[in-house]
Amino acid sequence: MEFAEVVRRRRMIRHFTDEPVAPEVVDRLLAAALRAPSAGFSQGWAFLVLTDDEDRARFWPFVPTRVEQTPTMQLAPVVIVPLAHKATYLERYAEPDKGWEDRAEARWPAPYWFIDTGMASLLILLTAVDEGLDACFFGIQPDQLAPFRAEFGIPDDYAPLGGITVGHRAPDTPAQPAAVDERRRGAESVVHRGQFGVHG
Amino acid sequence: MEFAEVVRRRRMIRHFTDEPVAPEVVDRLLAAALRAPSAGFSQGWAFLVLTDDEDRARFWPFVPTRVEQTPTMQLAPVVIVPLAHKATYLERYAEPDKGWEDRAEARWPAPYWFIDTGMASLLILLTAVDEGLDACFFGIQPDQLAPFRAEFGIPDDYAPLGGITVGHRAPDTPAQPAAVDERRRGAESVVHRGQFGVHG
Numbered sequence: 026m027e028f029a030e031v032v033r034r035r036r037m038i039r040h041f042t043d044e045p046v047a048p049e050v051v052d053r054l055l056a057a058a059l060r061a062p063s064a065g066f067s068q069g070w071a072f073l074v075l076t077d078d079e080d081r082a083r084f085w086p087f088v089p090t091r092v093e094q095t096p097t098m099q100l101a102p103v104v105i106v107p108l109a110h111k112a113t114y115l116e117r118y119a120e121p122d123k124g125w126e127d128r129a130e131a132r133w134p135a136p137y138w139f140i141d142t143g144m145a146s147l148l149i150l151l152t153a154v155d156e157g158l159d160a161c162f163f164g165i166q167p168d169q170l171a172p173f174r175a176e177f178g179i180p181d182d183y184a185p186l187g188g189i190t191v192g193h194r195a196p197d198t199p200a201q202p203a204a205v206d207e208r209r210r211g212a213e214s215v216v217h218r219g220q221f222g223v224h225g
Numbered sequence: 226m227e228f229a230e231v232v233r234r235r236r237m238i239r240h241f242t243d244e245p246v247a248p249e250v251v252d253r254l255l256a257a258a259l260r261a262p263s264a265g266f267s268q269g270w271a272f273l274v275l276t277d278d279e280d281r282a283r284f285w286p287f288v289p290t291r292v293e294q295t296p297t298m299q300l301a302p303v304v305i306v307p308l309a310h311k312a313t314y315l316e317r318y319a320e321p322d323k324g325w326e327d328r329a330e331a332r333w334p335a336p337y338w339f340i341d342t343g344m345a346s347l348l349i350l351l352t353a354v355d356e357g358l359d360a361c362f363f364g365i366q367p368d369q370l371a372p373f374r375a376e377f378g379i380p381d382d383y384a385p386l387g388g389i390t391v392g393h394r395a396p397d398t399p400a401q402p403a404a405v406d407e408r409r410r411g412a413e414s415v416v417h418r419g420q421f422g423v424h425g
Contacts, residue, residue: 028227032348032352036262056412059410060232062347062350066408068410068415070415071416072415074416074418132367134385135339144346146340147348155228162262164264186340210259212255215259216255216271217271217272217274221377221378221379
């Protein structure tokens, strides 16, 4: 699919069928994620991939009920949890070619472990559209982060960004509410030209 | 261009010519960024766009010299600084439909202001490739964040992620070092199946 068409079509879908996604498609989603850029090419990320019914059943209790948990959301045959690993970045920038001899977090002007893993997550969302599938990115309930880590054996220094469902859109999926386009911020409000506060 | 080809071609380019980029192309880069997903559709981001020579000359002193600052990097006719605005998110999730009545940061399982603005930044990088251009995403020197904000009138609650240069690649741009592909982490090391630590 044309790149611009993928960008235009991508939106969060919360209603799926249980139609399977081929393992090689899952591999392409992950391969795209691994092509994300990263500060210092640190690649401080990991991806927990849940494709067995039993594994996905273990996952859903950690997701906020009010926001995302609909029965058809849980039919999606693929759940991917992107995880950011800050320690990789602190170690990377302590290497000699970066010229920093300590691992101080203050060296970092922004938390690239989250930013880069977010970019990898977007590549999963976009690649799903390119594969004719749909996807949704959603948060994990904050007070469920610790039990979620325990359930899946995730070390404390890996921070989950949330979950990504991938699958086939349910045929009766509600159309995107007009409110979404109405609420989209336009360039006139968020683009500043030459100086902050100068628009147009 | 095909989506997969855009993803495959994208890489960080640090050598540009001073050939201009048409204003409508800059607008398409920004329009793509504004289609990034965001938690609760908060869209807590801003973009400082520097296309005048004088404005870009004001920008470059804030970039780390050892890492990125090459003369040909500074020839790029477009610099975009994506900024994350946490306050928008805290306000968004205090709205009644989200069910949270306070603005506590602890409600957030991950810093979506950085994650979402990172996704918007990736859409700029990918759209540049789709437009036949190249781009580079780089950090701002941590100890220069305060003077950078002062120079461009950026409020304290807007956090710059870094800078993005966009332009035409210099014809003598060195080929991507083989080390980049050698250093790319494969699925076997960062993909965990069903349980953290279970690969393959």
